[in-house]
Amino acid sequence: MSGAGPATAVSALDEAxxxxxxxxxxxxxxxxxxxxxxxxxxxxxxFRITSPSGGYVLRRKPPGQLLKSAHAVDREFRVISxxxxxDVPVPRALALCADDTVLGTMxxxxxxxxxxxxxxxxxxxxxxAERAAVYDAMNAxxxxxxxVNVEAVGLQxxxxxxxYFARQVSRWSDQYRASETxxxxxxxxxxxxxxxxxxxxxxxxxxxxxxxxIDNMIFSADAPKLLAIxxxxxxxxxxxxxxxxxxxxxWRLPHEGDFRGLAGVDRIALGxxxxxxxxxxxxxxxxxxxxxxxxxxxxxxxxxxxxxxxGVLKRALDGNGSNPERGLKMGKAVxxxxxxxxxxxEAKG
Numbered sequence: 001m002s003g004a005g006p007a008t009a010v011s012a013l014d015e016a017x018x019x020x021x022x023x024x025x026x027x028x029x030x031x032x033x034x035x036x037x038x039x040x041x042x043x044x045x046x047f048r049i050t051s052p053s054g055g056y057v058l059r060r061k062p063p064g065q066l067l068k069s070a071h072a073v074d075r076e077f078r079v080i081s082x083x084x085x086x087d088v089p090v091p092r093a094l095a096l097c098a099d100d101t102v103l104g105t106m107x108x109x110x111x112x113x114x115x116x117x118x119x120x121x122x123x124x125x126x127x128x129a130e131r132a133a134v135y136d137a138m139n140a141x142x143x144x145x146x147x148v149n150v151e152a153v154g155l156q157x158x159x160x161x162x163x164y165f166a167r168q169v170s171r172w173s174d175q176y177r178a179s180e181t182x183x184x185x186x187x188x189x190x191x192x193x194x195x196x197x198x199x200x201x202x203x204x205x206x207x208x209x210x211x212x213x214i215d216n217m218i219f220s221a222d223a224p225k226l227l228a229i230x231x232x233x234x235x236x237x238x239x240x241x242x243x244x245x246x247x248x249x250x251w252r253l254p255h256e257g258d259f260r261g262l263a264g265v266d267r268i269a270l271g272x273x274x275x276x277x278x279x280x281x282x283x284x285x286x287x288x289x290x291x292x293x294x295x296x297x298x299x300x301x302x303x304x305x306x307x308x309x310x311g312v313l314k315r316a317l318d319g320n321g322s323n324p325e326r327g328l329k330m331g332k333a334v335x336x337x338x339x340x341x342x343x344x345x346e347a348k349g
Contacts, residue, residue, distance in 0.1 A: 055112035128271025133224035159237025179314035210234025245297035302341035
């Protein structure tokens with residue numbers, strides 16, 4: 001992880017309290033320590049911890065009143081602990097603190113993974129060969145994640161059984177309404193369309209990341225090797241196509257302003273795969289022919305991202321966001337995302 005900045009008042013850590021806790025709970029830790037907040041992490045504030053014994057990363061719940069089931073850092077800790085025994089690259093989980101009296105909210109500590117984070121999916125500082133290799137590595141890791149035997153790694157109860165998309169549309173509709181700050185007609189239209197056009201449950205269930213995109217990954221500093229997938233807050237047992245569609249949404253988002261999409265980018269010249277090629281590579285790895293519900297999966301992805309950003313906006317307005325200024329800017333994207341989804345389903349008839 002890279003790009004740590006100075007801690008801000010809204011999320012600064014009590015370093016003395018953290019030092020005592022890490023002395024008692026993190027094997028091999030030696031103080032003193034210094035905590036610096038990463039500038040990202042709109043949902044769960046994230047800190048780099050430096051000490052004589054090495055580098056660590058701390059993820060905590062934000063302060064203030066939170067939406068039900070949100071900011072589940074304990075679930076993050078559990079899933080990366082379980083995945084350590086698989087081929088899915090994750091940081092090494094070290095210790096979880098469920099005692100709110102230590103730092104004010106629940107948190108966990110993991111080993112720091114040093115490498116590159118590609119904040120822009122167009123990878124402007126890379127060459128075509130490296131871009132192609134990075135995207136293929138992401139595709140392979142996604143297929144590996146969706147192939148994990150959840151019972152073998154102890155995650156068979158990591159999500160509720162039943163129709164994933166039905167549960168998710170209901171959950172995120174509720175979350176959106178709970179954080180709604182103004183009426184967005186396109187969002188109302190999209191929620192109604194998703195409820196009326198949900199495909200029958202096909203029985204596919206896998207571990208899903210929930211926020212699978214290039215800037216939630218750390219690559220080797222000198223090779224297109226994926227070292228770690230991070231930010232597992234939204235992970236659960238669900239439908240594997242939701243992860244694929246969520247990542248492929250970036251092919252359709254604008255490549256301007258606060259958006260880090262690939263729309264309008266000359267992907268062939270850059271060595272980036274088309275959305276069709278990326279989906280085909282995933283299908284080949286998973287041993288399936290195609291994804292017949294692709295339009296619904298994409299529309300759902302736009303909807304869920306819009307609902308997430310609405311929550312970010314609400315936290316920023318309430319004064320307990322991790323990065324309030326950026327949160328206010330991100331929240332303005334909600335109407336655009338909803339309208340893009342409505343345009344997508346209208347174009348598909």
